[in-house]
Amino acid sequence: MWGYVLRRLLATVPVMGVVVLVVFLILRLTPGDPAAVIAGDYASAADIARIRSQLGLDRPLLEQFLTWLAQVLRGDLGTSIFTNLPVTTLIAQRLEPTLLLALTTITFSVLVAVPLGTLAAWRAGGLLDRCVMLFSVAGFSVPVFVLGYLLIYLFAMGLQLLPVQGYRSPFTDGLGPFLRHIALPTLTLGTVFVALIARMTRATVMDVLHEDHVRTARAKGQHELRVMTRHVLRNAAVPIVTVIGLGVALLIGGVVVTESVYNIPGLGRLVLDAVLKRDYPIIQGLIILFSFVYILINLVIDLVYTLFDPRIRY
Amino acid sequence: MHIGKTGRLFAVAAVAASLAGIPEASAEKVLRVIPHADLKNLDPIWTTAYISRNHGYMIYDTLFAMDENFVPQPQMVGEWSVSEDRLTWTFVLRDGLKWHDGKPVTAEDCVASLRRWGARDGMGQLLMSAVASLEAKDARTIVLKLSEPYGLVLESIGKISSNVPFMMPKRVAETDPFQQIQEYVGSGPFVFKKEEWVPGAKVVYERFRDYVPRSEPPSAAAGGKVARVDRVEWLYFPDQTTALNALLAGEVDIFEQPANDLMPLLESNPDVVVDIVNPIGNIGFLRFNHLHPPFDKAEIRRAVLMAIKQEDYMTAAVGNPKYWRTCYSVYPCGTPYENDVGSDILKVGDIEKAKAALQAAGYDGTPVVILHPTDIPLLSAFTQVTADKLRRMGMNVDVQAMDWATLTSRRAKREKPAEGGWNMFHTWWIGADVIDPTAIAFSGNPDKGWFGWPKDEELEKARAAFARAQSVEERKEWARKAQERLLAIAASGHIGQFFTPVAYRKSVTGLIRSPVFFLWNVDKQ
Structure with a gap:
């Protein structure tokens, strides 16, 4: 298996190479000029040209690309054009809220969705199943920002149980403030993922429930709980793990709306701000990071398959 | 280790208190402000962004400053004079001016700052084109000699908006005007806490205890700049509705530029004041x-x-x-x-x-x-x-x-x-x-x-x-x-x-009427 892991890790190199090149070219071909944004309303064309020159944006594209590539290979993602801070510092500042929000959301989603989906499949066609399916459709259909505002209105403005916004670190501010601030964002994002994972669990479990080995287990008189956990869920795990893994990847890069609604300084907002300002080094650095995370998570998912399905070998 | 019944009760109470988010007792007065934009750049000479200008006013000071009647008044300058032919202008710095690192503000610092500003700002360029020499006569005296009469000397060095001629230490002001400065040491009423800066989210300032404000009452950018709170936090909100909710819930004190469609909600809240503090909009x-x-x-x-x-x-x-x-x-x-x-x-x-x-x-x-x-x-x-x-x-x-x-x-x-x-x-x-x-x-x-x-x-x-x-x-x-x-x-x-009104909690007092949003003189009950 270690050979497989090594091969997969080596395969990331050309993939990352393509990502790096495409991202660089797309950014340079997209309209917009950071020098013009920096120069502001009062600048003359000469001012803008001078700022472009200082930023190195007037050099040939190939030269710019090679300079940046050399930096990246040294582990240096460059410096933000606007804040003048290293991109790695900016990412490090945002990593904790994003990772912890992803962790709480996935934990909440799995703890709620897998039992719900399993119960719905077990009692397919019944009231519980219909309720789960209704929730699932609603969870998909309601936009995240609407759900976010509703929860804020109810729990923060109305009942005044939780704060409206913000992020507190469990390491510097304490566990209590962290949990109070992360509760509503987790519930908001978790609703979507509960809907997704519950639906996927239900469908997969229903398929497995009709297989021969389950019938055999029941015929042998095994307890229904044991049948569900040892024979059904274990065999249904592969697609569920895939969805959970993709969910983690999405949560790390794509929760801009939730971060904005709850004012959480995460990576999603960092990338959005950078795009709006054309802060090339930040966008490039983040896309490299996100691509790497996606590749890594896919690898982890593939490895996790072997835990649930002994037939899978690498 | 044995924990008795009382100890367990205390432990449970401590955890419960922690989860309930009971704030720690603190005597520090913190003003939380939602600024109109995210502070992305810290050099108010390099960029004309208004948010960088407002940051400049927090940590830097100016030689002259515009009052509410648009008349330039001395700020860092104590005494000043102009020769009869109006070609030689002499400015003497006030006593006791210090940089945030404790060193005294000198005329050389100010000369270097004016030169850098004059290379970037439009009004500064006009002024500099009429300047024959700009020198520090001694530690506190700046002498500006014009080659031809120029009517906007004080209006230029006291201009209120971007780029504002903020004074910086000489070593910082000698940075190429087209490069960003790397050090953020001012002599203004607040000190920038760089280690707490999270671009896109939070900027923190603390009161500069050695700042010597003028004795006059504040008037737009002029007059005494008295920091009345210990700490100011700018909390950037990308979402206006969340910002509104945070103000209504009392999680922040001031919302600098709420969107127009939020006004009815803000105006109807008894704990919030909606006020036009910028008279010219x-x-x-x-x-x-x-x-x-x-x-x-x-x-x-x-x-x-x-x-x-x-x-x-x-x-x-x-x-x-x-x-x-x-x-x-x-x-x-x-x-x-x-x-x-x-x-x-x-x-x-x-x-x-x-x-x-x-x-x-x-x-x-x-x-x-x-x-x-x-x-x-x-x-x-x-x-x-x-x-x-x-x-x-x-x-x-x-x-x-x-x-x-x-x-x-x-x-x-x-x-x-x-x-x-x-x-x-x-x-x-x-x-x-x-x-x-x-x-x-x-x-x-x-x-x-x-x-x-x-x-x-x-x-x-x-x-x-x-x-x-x-x-x-x-x-x-x-x-x-x-x-x-x-x-x-x-x-x-x-x-x-x-006009864009400011919305703030009733507990906030002392907002200054000015085209630029200032936070000195602002207090919180």
């Missing part, structure tokens, strides 16, 4: 590109001005009439150079008359490319109103949607519209930036002027004469002449004056 601006048809002809530009009805723009973009007014002076209404010379054309507001004028001007159906920044609601509304008016006048309009960042690079292009250029875009200026004819918005020099590049020698003469004028009356006369030319050539369209 902002000026809506429609900008023509003078280089290319059809707006290379003054008659066609003037025909468009005849279609402008400021009420239409302000109603669409701002809404509540409490927060806007019509203003037919090119300088903001309520400021010293407001006048009505040549402004009749801005009052026509009649599509049929505009249509007739357009035909008389010989419009041949050339497409008009309007840049439409869809990510800024106010400018998007301006654009849509204009597009509708031009279509009703019979113009062939091509509205091109884009984000603001794209617009800022596109508007710098002098190429023909069909080759990536443009014919028109909209923006707004804060009133303080267009208060007199020296503003770059009013330039008539296409080589050094602002995007759109009007060319008018008479206008340039009037602007130059204004800058050299020594008396207020003389300046007013040249300001009127400049306005006359600006409207005669229809350099731009002026589409109304609007």
Whole structure:
């Protein structure tokens, strides 16, 4: 298996190479000029040209690309054009809220969705199943920002149980403030993922429930709980793990709306701000990071398959 | 280890208290503010961004500062004098001025700061072009010698908006003006806490305990800058609704620029005050590109001005009439150079008359490319109103949607519209930036002027004469002449004056009335 892991890790190199090149070219071909944004309303064309020159944006594209590539290979993602801070510092500042929000959301989603989906499949066609399916459709259909505002209105403005916004670190501010601030964002994002994972669990479990080995287990008189956990869920795990893994990847890069609604300084907002300002080094650095995370998570998912399905070998 | 029953009770209570988020007892007074934008850049000379200017006012100080009557008053300067021929200006720094690192502020620091500012700022460049020498005579005395009489010495070094001539230590001020500074040491009322800065989220300042404020009461940027809170936190909210909720819930104290559609909610809350602290507000601006048809002809530009009805723009973009007014002076209404010379054309507001004028001007159906920044609601509304008016006048309009960042690079292009250029875009200026004819918005020099590049020698003469004028009356006369030319050539369209109120909790007091948002003198009960 270690050979497989090594091969997969080596395969990331050309993939990352393509990502790096495409991202660089797309950014340079997209309209917009950071020098013009920096120069502001009062600048003359000469001012803008001078700022472009200082930023190195007037050099040939190939030269710019090679300079940046050399930096990246040294582990240096460059410096933000606007804040003048290293991109790695900016990412490090945002990593904790994003990772912890992803962790709480996935934990909440799995703890709620897998039992719900399993119960719905077990009692397919019944009231519980219909309720789960209704929730699932609603969870998909309601936009995240609407759900976010509703929860804020109810729990923060109305009942005044939780704060409206913000992020507190469990390491510097304490566990209590962290949990109070992360509760509503987790519930908001978790609703979507509960809907997704519950639906996927239900469908997969229903398929497995009709297989021969389950019938055999029941015929042998095994307890229904044991049948569900040892024979059904274990065999249904592969697609569920895939969805959970993709969910983690999405949560790390794509929760801009939730971060904005709850004012959480995460990576999603960092990338959005950078795009709006054309802060090339930040966008490039983040896309490299996100691509790497996606590749890594896919690898982890593939490895996790072997835990649930002994037939899978690498 | 054995924990007794009482110990377990204490432990449970401690965990419960922690989860309930009971705040720790603290005597520190913290003011939490939602600024109008995210602070992305810390060098207020390198960028003209208003948020960087506001950051500058927190940590830096200025030699002179504009008071609420738009008159420059000494700030860091104690005594000053000017020679009889008005060519030699001498400024002596006040006693006790210190940088945040504890070192004394010297005249050499100020000379270096003025030079860096003078290389970047438009008004600074004008001043420096008239300067023969600028030197530190001793540790506290700055001597500025002019090569020719210049009427705006104090107005320049006391200018209130970007780029503000902030004083920095010499080692910082010697940074190339086109490079960002790397050290953020000021001598202003607050100290910047760089280690707590999270771009896109939070900026922290602490009171500078060694700051020596002037004894006069605060008046706009002038007077005593007394920091009344221990710590100020700027918390940037990308989402206006969340910002509103945070203010209503008391999680923040001040919301600098709430969107207009939030006003009814804010105004109806008994714990919140909605107040216009900027008395001159902002000026809506429609900008023509003078280089290319059809707006290379003054008659066609003037025909468009005849279609402008400021009420239409302000109603669409701002809404509540409490927060806007019509203003037919090119300088903001309520400021010293407001006048009505040549402004009749801005009052026509009649599509049929505009249509007739357009035909008389010989419009041949050339497409008009309007840049439409869809990510800024106010400018998007301006654009849509204009597009509708031009279509009703019979113009062939091509509205091109884009984000603001794209617009800022596109508007710098002098190429023909069909080759990536443009014919028109909209923006707004804060009133303080267009208060007199020296503003770059009013330039008539296409080589050094602002995007759109009007060319008018008479206008340039009037602007130059204004800058050299020594008396207020003389300046007013040249300001009127400049306005006359600006409207005669229809350099731009002026589409109304609007105000952005500040919303704050009732516990907050002491906000200063000024075109720029200041946080000294602000207290929290």
